[in-house]
Amino acid sequence: MIDRKLADSHSRQKQDEEVLQWVKTHKTELPTPLYLYSEAVLDEAVAAHRALFPENARGFYALKANPQPALVSQFARLGIGGEVTGQAEWELCIAAGLKPANILAGGVVKSLPFLEILCQAGPAAIVIESEAEWARLKQVKNHSQQTKILLRINPGVSFGGLNMAGGSQFGLSTEQALAIAQECRSTAHLELLGLHFYFGSQRLEVDPIVQAVEVVEATIQTFGAAGVPIQVVDLGLGCGVPYLARDKALDGADLREQLQTRWQNPVWADIDIWFEAGRALVARSGYYLTRVIDKKQLHGETFVFLDGGLNVHNPGVGLGGFLRRNPHFHFITNPFSPPEELITLVGNLCTTADTVGTHVTAPFLCEGDMVIIPNAGAYCQTTAMWGFNSQPLFQEGWLASDDSFTLFPPQYQYVLK
């Protein structure tokens, strides 16, 4: 176990070094602020997440983590469908070339017009979040085929961290779901495929994930006992990534071992497992690149100004959770720079909240040097304060495994159109 954990961490370090070396070589040509996505890292993250599940499990990428259509296409190339939270993400998936049958329609509140579009298109399934949503779905008249549904279960228990189960507004109680399941049997055009579970995000500990799977197993048994057979269980495990310098990476080897044992439980024998994930699939592939644009001494502190802070990069751990906590940093400086200094890294916004790193020990930075934040592929883009101070936004680019580089149309172009 310890050896595999070490091997995982060495391989991650080696990938980071390769990307940083490439950036160093191409430093002058790269526009900033830039999100650079590495194909090698993305492929590896997908393989590592798949390895948590049985071999035939079907995967969906949660676009909310990063809706960049070019990334959605890359996931499709790897056999991963899309999980969308509404019509805009649905359209991004279609534009990225995904077939409706490979798109899972989630999202907290789906309107009747959106449900009508879905029932015409034929998604992998529609995830029902509430009794009201079920009532809206029943109003849809035209279905191009049987419309498949999953019922999202909120078991009423919480596993801490970024909790989205017990105490949250998401999903149905087991009783509500059972009632819908019974009704579905006699509802034309609608077919109950199974259950959906998503208990929380940014999990860096193995135990809450495994405990959540135990609750899933108990729920499957409850449905079985009520005479409602379940074909599919969709699981969002909420695996996290170490954004902050103090975060420890999730022990993927331990999680893999524990989950692979759990799938042997007879409860899973006749069930197709689907997984949906955002962060675990995309976060590590993204590197946020920003340039030093100014530097000053003030009351004994050294402030280094970057060309993009909070308006283009939020470490994605949730507002209130990131302020004044430092992510990991890499620096690309002049090799002849004097030794290290203690600095505070800030962006270019008129708010003290725009602090990227506080009291960071860094090499001596000059204008034009680069500061790089790894693990920046998920939520950092979409949860940033885009409009504030009307500062320029970010570019996005792809570093392919053959070292070629392509700029993507930035994702905000699709939102701000």
Ligand SMILES: Cc1ncc(COP(=O)(O)O)c(C=O)c1O
């Ligand atoms: C229902 C659902 N599925 C999937 C995700 C993606 O989660 P993660 O990025 O933690 O994998 C979320 C995140 O909030 C979610 O709410």
